[in-house]
Structures are given as C-alpha cells and as structure tokens.
Amino acid sequence: MAHRFGIIGGGWYGCHxxxxxxxxxxxxxxxxxxxxxxxxxxxxxxxxxxxxxHYARHYGTRMQSRDGFSRFVERYPGLSRAVEDNIYAVSRGxxxxxxxxxxxxxTSSGIEFSEMAAPPPELVNVEGCLRTPERVLLLAKxxxxxxxxxxxxxxxGHTVGRIEPRGEQVYVDGSSFDxxxxxxxxxxxxxxxxxxxxxxxxLYYEANGPFPAVTLVDGPLCSVYPTEDPSLYTLSSVTHTPxxxxxxxxxxxxxxxxxxxELVAEKVARMEAEIxxxxxxxxxxxxxxxxxxxxxxxxxxxxxxxSCHVFRDGRIFSVMSGKIDTVFFAVExxxxxxxxxxxxxxxxxxxxxxxxxxxxxPRPGGGLAA
Ligand SMILES: Cc1cc2nc3c(=O)[nH]c(=O)nc-3n(C[C@H](O)[C@H](O)[C@H](O)COP(=O)(O)OP(=O)(O)OC[C@H]3O[C@@H](n4cnc5c(N)ncnc54)[C@H](O)[C@@H]3O)c2cc1C
Numbered sequence: 519m520a521h522r523f524g525i526i527g528g529g530w531y532g533c534h535x536x537x538x539x540x541x542x543x544x545x546x547x548x549x550x551x552x553x554x555x556x557x558x559x560x561x562x563x564x565x566x567x568x569x570x571x572h573y574a575r576h577y578g579t580r581m582q583s584r585d586g587f588s589r590f591v592e593r594y595p596g597l598s599r600a601v602e603d604n605i606y607a608v609s610r611g612x613x614x615x616x617x618x619x620x621x622x623x624x625t626s627s628g629i630e631f632s633e634m635a636a637p638p639p640e641l642v643n644v645e646g647c648l649r650t651p652e653r654v655l656l657l658a659k660x661x662x663x664x665x666x667x668x669x670x671x672x673x674x675g676h677t678v679g680r681i682e683p684r685g686e687q688v689y690v691d692g693s694s695f696d697x698x699x700x701x702x703x704x705x706x707x708x709x710x711x712x713x714x715x716x717x718x719x720x721l722y723y724e725a726n727g728p729f730p731a732v733t734l735v736d737g738p739l740c741s742v743y744p745t746e747d748p749s750l751y752t753l754s755s756v757t758h759t760p761x762x763x764x765x766x767x768x769x770x771x772x773x774x775x776x777x778x779x780e781l782v783a784e785k786v787a788r789m790e791a792e793i794x795x796x797x798x799x800x801x802x803x804x805x806x807x808x809x810x811x812x813x814x815x816x817x818x819x820x821x822x823x824x825s826c827h828v829f830r831d832g833r834i835f836s837v838m839s840g841k842i843d844t845v846f847f848a849v850e851x852x853x854x855x856x857x858x859x860x861x862x863x864x865x866x867x868x869x870x871x872x873x874x875x876x877x878x879x880p881r882p883g884g885g886l887a888a
Contacts, residue, residue, distance in 0.1 A: 551677030617646035
C-alpha cells in the first residue's frame with residue numbers, strides 16, 4: 519500500500535514536495551493555515567529564479583541554485599519568464615570583493631553570464647557588470663498550477679496545532695499518516711540547527727517604462743528587480759529590508775504585525791537613498807506603491823548559506839528551505855532518507871543478507887562475528 523504523507527505548509531516547498539510525491543504514487547494531504555497557496559514567504563519575496571550570482575560567499579548555495587535553475591525551467595516551464603535585461607553590478611567601494619574576484623568565482627562555478635564592456639547609462643559607481651539569463655517567477659500562475667494539481671488533497675485554512683507520533687503513525691491534529699513533512703519554514707516545528715527568524719520589508723514600485731533588473735553585489739547592498747508584472751518592481755536592501763532578528767516565529771510575527779506607516783516611510787527614505795547612489799534617475803522612473811512583508815528563516819552564520827536542508831526525527835521530516843529553485847533537493851533528501859529507514863525494502867534486503875551470512879557461518883554462541 520502507498521505511504522500516506524501529511525504535508526504541513528502550502529508554500530513552494532510544500533507544493534513541490536506534495537506534487538512530486540503524488541506523481542510517484544504516494545498519497546498526500548496538504549495543510550495550510552492560509553486560505554490560498556503560496557501565501558507567506560513564497561508569495562512575498564523578490565521572485566528571482568536564482569542562478570547563484572547572489573552567493574559569491576557560499577559554494578553549496580551557488581551549486582544548488584545553478585543546478586536547480588535548469589531543473590526548475592524544465593519542470594515548471596510556464597512558471598517563470600526571462601528578464602529582458604538582468605544586470606549584476608559590483609559596487610565601486612562598497613563591495614566586499616572586487617569585480618575580478620567576483621567574475622572568477624562565477625566563472626569557476628560554471629554559471630552562465632556575459633561581461634558588459636561598460637556599465638549601462640542608468641548605473642554609476644560600479645566597477646564592472648555581468649549580464650545574466652536569470653528569470654522571474656510567475657506567482658499567479660504558480661498558485662493556479664498547484665491549486666489544480668493538488669485539487670482534492672488540500673486543507674486550506676487549517677492551522678496545524680499538533681503533530682504527534684504514536685507507534686507506526688503520526689497524527690496531525692488527530693488525522694493519522696505514515697509520515698509527516700513539516701514544510702512551514704520552521705514556523706511549526708523548529709529544524710535542529712541554529713537559526714533565527716527575520717521579518718522583512720521589501721518595497722513595490724511602478725516603473726514608467728522598461729528598466730533593467732539591477733542587483734548590486736557583493737555584500738550589504740540593494741537591488742531592483744521586476745515581478746511577474748513587467749511594470750511592477752521590488753526594491754530590496756540587505757541593510758534595510760530586515761526588521762530584526764528573533765529567536766522564535768511568534769516574536770517575528772509580532773514584529774511584522776507592529777509595522778507602522780511611519781516605519782514604512784522611514785524605510786522608503788533609506789532604501790531610496792541607497793539605490794540613488796547607483797541609479798541617480800530612480801525617482802524619475804519609479805513610483806512607490808506599497809510595502810511587502812514576510813518572514814525569512816535563516817541559519818546563524820555570516821557566510822550567506824541559503825542552501826536547503828532536510829532533517830528526520832522518526833517519521834517526521836522537517837525542511838529548512840533554501841531558495842525557491844532548490845526545492846528539488848528537498849524531495850531527493852526525503853526519498854533518500856525514506857529508503858534508508860529500517861522498514862524500507864532496502865533494509866529488508868540487508869536483513870535477509872545478514873540472515874543468509876549467519877546461516878552460512880554459524881558461530882558456536884550464535885549471532886554474527888563482530
Ligand atoms: C524578502 C524575501 C525575499 C526573497 N527573495 C527570494 C527570491 O528572490 N528568490 C528565491 O528563490 N527565494 C527568495 N526568498 C526565499 C523564499 O521566499 C523561500 O525560500 C521560500 O518561499 C520558502 O518556501 P517554503 O514553502 O519553505 O515557506 P513558506 O512560503 O513560508 O510556506 C510555509 C507555509 O506554511 C504555512 N504554515 C505555517 N505554520 C503553519 C501551521 N501551523 N499550520 C498550517 N500551515 C502553516 C504558512 O501559511 C505558509 O504558507 C525570499 C524570502 C524573503 C522573505
């Protein structure tokens with residue numbers, strides 16, 4: 519009989535894991551406290567389909583993104599689009615590494631780009647620029663894609679309060695499953711690593727014409743990136759987007775709920791001042807529309823690890839998300855861990871081999887030689 523999985527969280531990770539397991543013949547049920555899919559971080563981010571250019575200081579994240587990017591485009595061909603003019607610019611003076619080092623890291627990582635002979639006219643104070651084929655995620659299409667594929671197995675509006683292992687089963691608010699996957703990005707159970715919760719604030723802007731996607735690297739810098747609507751952009755800042763560091767999800771949610779119009783106005787002023795240093799025409803091109811609020815769950819560490827990790831405690835898996843294009847890694851880890859579990863076929867074969875060896879070489883006292 520196919521295993522039954524209870525999946526908690528209907529973000530990119532929960533949706534991808536659920537559709538992948540379903541296509542392998544497993545039974546799934548997906549719970550989310552929100553009334554629609556991709557409602558939390560998955561629906562409130564910069565919507566960048568990463569290739570790895572953000573992660574000059576973390577090899578594992580770069581590799582997961584580079585490989586995940588092609589797999590994502592293949593698996594979800596309708597859920598992202600090309601960004602016409604997509605530029606990574608190394609800041610002159612404020613970057614943690616120089617342009618040549620940045621370029622060498624990306625070249626040695628096998629990430630596709632072309633070097634620009636000179637910065638575009640929109641940009642100043644940069645040492646060098648790369649043009650990349652990174653893409654943007656299409657949120658509305660992703661929501662309806664997963665809604666359709668998970669029809670009949672979704673429990674939206676159900677905030678899970680309790681996961682309880684009992685014998686060979688795990689209970690989710692009283693319903694029993696063979697396995698449970700916590701894909702809440704650490705909001706229900708906490709992955710067993712040192713982490714913190716970071717409420718975030720991005721800013722939405724409307725552009726009065728085409729404008730390149732511009733990401734300043736490397737370090738505490740800013741970026742302006744289009745959304746699924748080509749006239750709508752997000753402005754993000756490594757320095758000003760975070761609204762604090764919290765030990766628990768509850769505290770982070772409280773901080774997000776306490777955001778005031780005054781705080782938003784202050785962030786607008788600070789983030790615009792930052793981007794104006796590189797894009798002097800920013801205020802002529804862009805008009806502020808409103809804030810976007812979310813929570814990032816981050817591992818503690820200063821080298822920008824945004825790779826995906828999966829942990830298992832008995833029959834409960836918990837997923838520490840990486841970027842959106844690293845969803846594939848989560849499913850692979852879950853399947854590998856499942857295969858390695860004591861009651862899997864693989865282990866039963868191993869048990870049989872052990873019995874055969876014991877039968878062929880019986881020891882006087884019984885059992886196998888150490
Ligand atoms: C500001 C910002 C910018 C980012 N930019 C990018 C980017 O450009 N590109 C990129 O690839 N990644 C980006 N990310 C990261 C990306 O958003 C996350 O990696 C991804 O969305 C995580 O997906 P998830 O499914 O694990 O979590 P989430 O999308 O947070 O989904 C978790 C789900 O669990 C549900 N849930 C929580 N608790 C319960 C409960 N008790 N019961 C039931 N349901 C529950 C929530 O409602 C939610 O829907 C960004 C993140 C932020 C915050």
